[in-house]
Amino acid sequence: MSVTELDFLVDGEPRKISVETKDKAFVFREGGCVLEAEVRRISANELQFRLGGRTLRAHLVRDGERTFVSVDGRDFVVSEFRPETGRRGEGDEKTAETSLRVKSPMPGKVTNIAVSEGEEVRKNQTLVIVEAMKMENEIKTAIDGVVTKIHVAVGDLVDSERPLIEVEKQ
Amino acid sequence: MFGKILIANRGEIAVRVIKACREMGIGSVAVYSEADATSLHVRQADEAVPVGPPPAVESYLDMERILEAARATGAEAIHPGYGFLAENAAFARLCEERGIVFIGPNSTALELVGDKVRARRTMEKAGIPTIPGMTSVATSPEEFRVAARALGYPVMVKASAGGGGKGMRIVCDEAGLVPALESGKREAKSAFGDDSVYLEKYIEEPRHVEFQVLADDRGHTIHLFERECSIQRRHQKILEETPSPALDPELRAEMGETAIRAMRAAGYNNAGTVEFLLGRDRRFYFLEVNARLQVEHPVTELTTGVDLVRRQILIASGADLSIRQEDLLQRGHAVECRIYAEDPKSNFLPSPGRIAFLREPKGPGVRFDSGVFEGFEVPVFYDPILAKLIVWAEDREAACRRMSVALGDCVILGIHTTAGFLRDVVNHPEFRAGRSTTSFIGKYFPSWGTEEGEEDGRRLALAAAAYEALARTAGPTGLPGRRGKEDVATPWTTLGRWRAGGET
The missing domain is CATH 4.10.810 (Virus Scaffolding Protein; Chain A)
Structure with missing residues (x-):
């Protein structure tokens, strides 16, 4: 018998889960909950969990650091997490609460830049508009400050990784 | 019959039309933007022609490029699908001038129903009920007060230049009228640069019920019953069904008859839909004509047995519509869920990206009209619809259960989709009870992702x-x-x- 502890981010939230093998079954412990099940691999993308008289299915696929999992029609994004390095790749990056690297929540095309470098901005002020799939999304600043750097231009295609704009607290 | 049809669209609807062409022995020509070179519709068509860069205005909406593609490939007709050029009267006219058949209504009818004011006037003249509203321009608060009293509260302030809910205010009593007029005018001014507003009777918790109509070139017009489309978010339909739980045979017959009269008044031919707002008092009002094949057409196909795309093509080729009204029956119940590339946990934010894994639902009574495949990169440029899941069963309860299971079987990984959210909608007790209104999502699903399960x-x-x-x-x-x-x-x-x- 052995126990393994794993750290994940589920939809951006850190979660710790321990896995223990017990005869033919697995015991998963997470946040005070225990799930004891036999696990069957149906295919590269499908697992079956048998617990008591019930059978639960999970479909999953790995894409780089992330694992996409579908359970009963609900989708989750699970990524590996190393607590010592802090949260990564999720939303805007703040460094020491004094500056903000604003990112787009989804890939899209920059249709408007509402500020210029050196401009003072207030919390929740719209910085950039990114259009994706015929929908306009206003990207706002989460802090008061000054726009120190604009990394994009109107018409640019952006992803959710690259910072659009940097705002520094004064 | 045509030898070759060009499909001026992309995604699931292009795939749907290509299938109809193949079944009818007609050649199919796909057009595609640079972002769609490997898309499903390109793979399935007999021929494919590039029509420009990713932005739709430079490709799918470029009339000259589309027409040139038709000329170059020798296509005799163009099927516009929905969206893009589907309700563009100028495009329909261009096709007519160049001797290419536009698979849709004639350009005169298309122009008429596309102009909301003219359409409303035409319908009123034909005795079709429209939402009571002010017919003259008012300037003083007193004029508005008189008009509001005549309409009866609640009333709605609407911007004349209108659209998108901007400038709209609901007024429940006379005390609220002047403040609503003022704020409505302010918002209209900033949205449209025009502060003129008018009053309309406000229909409380209405249902959105539409009737499918087919009309051939000789004026033979039939309706194929209703579709209930009340489940909407941001004024966009996400789930449709037929029959509507709100109609009984008498009301259905009356609304269907009215839909036929509306289309005749507009001089309409080919497939089209008449949208009505249905009040709690069972009164219904003409909203508008959707002059195209609609996203939700499959629920009608499954319950009537009529292939609407095939009929569109037959009518456009000049064939008589051989179906008589009395031949049609609604059989069983059908529900459609629209699978969008959106994240229901983050306010339905668009979710383009690569589909890393796809498992399509299947089984008795399950239809999956899809424009995507595993490995496909969903582009950021277009409408977020990925696929439509449609089920048919003997009755509404069985159809809802079938839909719930099918949604659970529908696995799309790598991007976010609305499938799980729709499953909770289908399983909601109010929905199961048939009490769907246009305010359903706002009322019962103000947010999603925190419930049990x-x-x-x-x-x-x-x-x-x-x-x-x-x-x-x-x-x-x-x-x-x-x-x-x-x-x-x-x-x-x-x-x-x-x-x-x-x-x-």
């Missing part, structure tokens, strides 16, 4: 990811499951980067 799902997802991570790091000899179904235990001791045995 979510946490259980998250935990199982975590367990699955943990199992997978262990399987991966265990190395090729220790992979659980790779040695057979029964083999569930793994040598954990070979774990690499994961910390074994708790905290280190």
Whole structure:
């Protein structure tokens, strides 16, 4: 018998889960909950969990650091997490609460830049508009400050990784 | 009959039309933007012509390029699908001038129904009920007050230049009228540069019920019953069904008859839909004509047995519509769910990206009209619809159950979709009771992702990811499951980067 502890981010939230093998079954412990099940691999993308008289299915696929999992029609994004390095790749990056690297929540095309470098901005002020799939999304600043750097231009295609704009607290 | 049809669209609807063409022995020509070179419609068509860069205005909306593609390939007709050029009267006229058949209504009817004011006037003249509203321009608060009293409260302030809910205010009594007029005018001014507003009778918790109509070139017009489309978010339909739980045979017959009269008044031919707003008092009002094949057309196909795309093509080729009204019956119940690339947990934010895994639902009574495949990169440029899941069953309850199971079987990984959200909608007791109104989503699903079931799902997802991570790091000899179904235990001791045995 052995126990393994794993750290994940589920939809951006850190979660710790321990896995223990017990005869033919697995015991998963997470946040005070225990799930004891036999696990069957149906295919590269499908697992079956048998617990008591019930059978639960999970479909999953790995894409780089992330694992996409579908359970009963609900989708989750699970990524590996190393607590010592802090949260990564999720939303805007703040460094020491004094500056903000604003990112787009989804890939899209920059249709408007509402500020210029050196401009003072207030919390929740719209910085950039990114259009994706015929929908306009206003990207706002989460802090008061000054726009120190604009990394994009109107018409640019952006992803959710690259910072659009940097705002520094004064 | 045509020898070749060009499909001026992309995604699931282009695929749907290509299928109809193949079944009818007609050649199909796809057009595609640079972003769609490997899209499903391009793969399935007999021929494919590039029509420009990714932005729709430079490709799918470029009339000259589309017409040139038709000329170059020798296509005799163009099917516009929905969206893009489907309701563009100028395009329909261009086709007529160039001797290419536009598979849709004639350009005169298209122009008429596309102009909301003219359409409304035409319908009123034909005795079709419209939402009571002010017919003259008012300037003083007193004029508005008189008009509001005549309409009866509640009334709605609407911007004359209108659209998108901007400038709209609901007024329940006379005290609220002047403040609503003022704020409505302000918003209209900033949205449209025009502050003129008018009053309309406000229909409380209405249903959105539409009737499918087919009309041939000789004026033979029939309706194929209703579609209930009340489940909407941001004024966009996400779930449709037929029959509507709100109609009885008398009301259905009356509304269907009215839909036929409306289309005749507009001089309409080919397939089209008449949209009505249905009040709690069972009164209905003409909203508008959708002069195209609609996204939700499959629910009508499954309950009437009529292939609407095939009929569109037949009518456009000049054939008589051989179906008589009395031949039509609604059989069973059909429900459609629109699977969008959107994240229901983050306010339906668009979710383009690569579909890393796809499992299409199937089984008795299940239809999946899809424009995507595993490995497909959903582009950021277009409408987020990926696929439509449509089910048919003997009655509404059975159809809802079938839909719930099918949505659970529909697995799309790599991007977010609305499938799980729709499953909760279908299983909601108010929906099951047939009480769907246009305010349903706002009322019962102000947010999503925190209900019961979510946490259980998250935990199982975590367990699955943990199992997978262990399987991966265990190395090729220790992979659980790779040695057979029964083999569930793994040598954990070979774990690499994961910390074994708790905290280190």
